[in-house]
Amino acid sequence: MLSPEVQNDLLEAAATLLLRNIKSEINNNSAFYAIIADEYKDQAKRELLAVCIRYIHNGIITERAVGFVAIEDMSATAISRKILEVIEPLQLDPSLCVGFSFDGAAVMSGNKGGVQAILKETFPRAVYIHCNSHRLNLVLATVSKSSVHVSTFFETLNSLHSFMTGSSRHARFLEMQKELNPTRQSLELERSTDVRWSSKSGSVKKVLTLLDAVLEVLSEYGDSANSQTRLEAQSLAHQIETKKFIFLLVTFAKLFDITDFATKGLQSPTLSIVDCIDLIESVKESFIGLRDHSQPQNEFGKVLSLTDDLTKKHEITLWDVTTGRARRVPARISESIVMSAIGNRQAVRNDEDLKLLWDEILDRQLAELASRFQDDQYGIMKAAAACRPPTGTFEKALLHPPCQHYGIVIGDAELSVFAQQIKRKVTAGITFPSLMEVLDSCPQDIFPGVNALLRVILTLATTSCTAERIFSTTGRIHTRLRSSMGTSRLCHLTLLCHERELTERLDPDEILKIFCEKPRRLRFV
Incomplete structure (x- = not known):
């Protein structure tokens, strides 16, 4: 009775009872429901699909995991079939399904051959909603590449993170933090990526907080005997010790302070579509306020003042390291008045250039928000x-x-x-x-x-974050010491662990009853 096979059967029985309880919650209230799904690749490179159901139970918006299964074919047809297989034991009324929430990948969101289009054949009244957390992350990812100045800034942050992760350099970086700020806990730099929603914010804020330690370490290694390390440190210091870099650091720290509230709020499982609208509109209004230069104490002036304070503190006098040969005006417009830059990017030389950069970032942010959050096809x-x-x-x-x-x-x-x-x-x-x-x-x-x-x-589900949380649960279970765990065992453990509240209320006698219903034969070794 302690064999792996029996353990797996017990886990399967517990997961079956869990799903029965969720089924009774939904069907007893004749509740409307929405389907949430997302795919994930674990450490063993297996493709896994998480499926959740959102409904109202006892006056509370509830999102429950109802399936976490392996999937070999990642086509829209195969994913749709697998979602239907997961939902089938719940015996839900297709006419009560009000919507789907997936990410924006073409296989999920395609209007003709996507998962949402295929599922609408079974759930004709369901409305597809692109995960709003994913939308906001796409806005931030697009803005981080809005211009050469901005994309170079984020590339520099990632280069700095890579430089500081070297074993000896990392140890010295931590020591420098203790020397400069003995009472503060040592922090780690964070890498900026497009897939981790909070990474850009963390990357900017960590560098801004640890700027003094970063500059000191780069200065030390700029005189290193190792030629490769010396060149990397000097190159990074050359990029960072400019007013433009410090200005972008302060600017994005302020912008991410605003978007972080929306990013965290949009991940709430109890968020309704009205709350989602309020959050996004509040972010838009905040950015419009930042763009307003009519007030004497406007936000750009505050950011510029903080930039000046930091540059004076660290004795930074260089405006920009951008160089480039001036490009000749094409003959077809030689007799015209050119009102904007052509060809290569223009270097930042004064406060007016910083103001133009500030307006460009905010305009792109507002344009992306307006573009990605305007769908209201069904009113x-x-x-x-x-x-x-x-x-x-x-x-x-x-x-x-x-x-x-x-x-x-x-x-x-x-x-x-x-x-x-x-x-x-x-x-x-x-x-x-x-x-x-x-x-x-x-x-x-x-x-x-x-x-x-x-x-x-x-x-109506506004985000697919509950499915993302299932993947986090999987990561805690499927560690290096459990790398040989089978897919079925992993999926059942993940389901039970994610729905811990319901799992703790399961009746052991009922689990054993389901376990005993499965026919089995003794194996002799």
């Missing part, structure tokens, strides 16, 4: 805004598109009475921080249509 965002007090209008024209799509009927009398009821509560001082409080004030037996619409809006 769901407008309907959600119309239902949210105190500014909600409850205008039927705004509620009609999603109602028509999901087959929800709201009578004029029902909508009118409910709107008046909410207005009376607002007048009486009752607040509605989110749509969930509005739903709590909307009994299903009295306002069935409005109740259904609110549940649909709240159930």
Whole structure:
């Protein structure tokens, strides 16, 4: 009974009971639900697929992992088939599926042959939502390559990280931190990548915090006897010891302070589409405020002042290291007035050039946010805004598109009475921080249509972060000491560990009952 086969069967029985409990939570409430899925490659290079279900249970938005399975074929057809296989034991009503949330990869998001298009054949009313956390990360990744100045800045940060990870250099870097700041805990530099959502922010803020130690270490190794190390240190110091680099360091630290709130907020499993809209719009308004130069104490002036303080502290006088031969004006525009740079990038020589760089970064950020967060094909965002007090209008024209799509009927009398009821509560001082409080004030037996619409809006999944968290759980389980673990065992352990709250409430007798139902034969060795 202690053999690996029996252990695996017990884990399978526990995972089966866990899924039965999740199934009862969904079906007992006849709840709308949304499907979340993402793929992952583990340390053994196996492709794994995580599937989650989002629904409302006891007045709380809930996201549960219902499947973590191996997949060999990464085509859209194979992924769709595997998702359907995972969901099939739950016996969910296809007409109650309101949406999918995947990443923006073509295999998942394609309108014709993508996973979401194939799944719509089974779930005709489901709406595909590109994971909003992934969208915001794409915005930041695009802005980090918005110009040669900016892309060179992030490349320099990564080169600095690589330089400081050498064994002797890393030890000296930690020692230098202790010498300069004995009371502060030693920190590590972070590499900036496009796939880790917080890495760019961490990379910038770590260098800004440790700038004094970084410059001292580069200065020491700039006089090193090793020619290769000396050249690398001198090259990095040459790039960093400029006003342009310090300005970009302070600028992106400020911008990432704003986006970090949205990045963390968009990863919440209880986030509704209304909260998502509020977060993104707040970020946009913050960037518009940063772009405003009309006020005497504008944000650019504050960033420039902090840049000047840092350059004076570290005795940095050079503006930029950018050089380049001036390019001749093409003959076809030789008689025209050229209002912008042509050819090679222009070096930063004064505060006006820094201001132009500041405006360019913010304009690109705002343009990317507007481009990637404008989809409202089914009018769901407008309907959600119309239902949210105190500014909600409850205008039927705004509620009609999603109602028509999901087959929800709201009578004029029902909508009118409910709107008046909410207005009376607002007048009486009752607040509605989110749509969930509005739903709590909307009994299903009295306002069935409005109740259904609110549940649909709240159930729509805005991110696929829950699936990402399953991968983090897998990483904690599938360590180097467990590298030979089989796929089935890994998947069952991951599912039970991720849903620890439900796992702790499983009845051992029920697990053994399921275990005993499986036919088995004794093996003699």
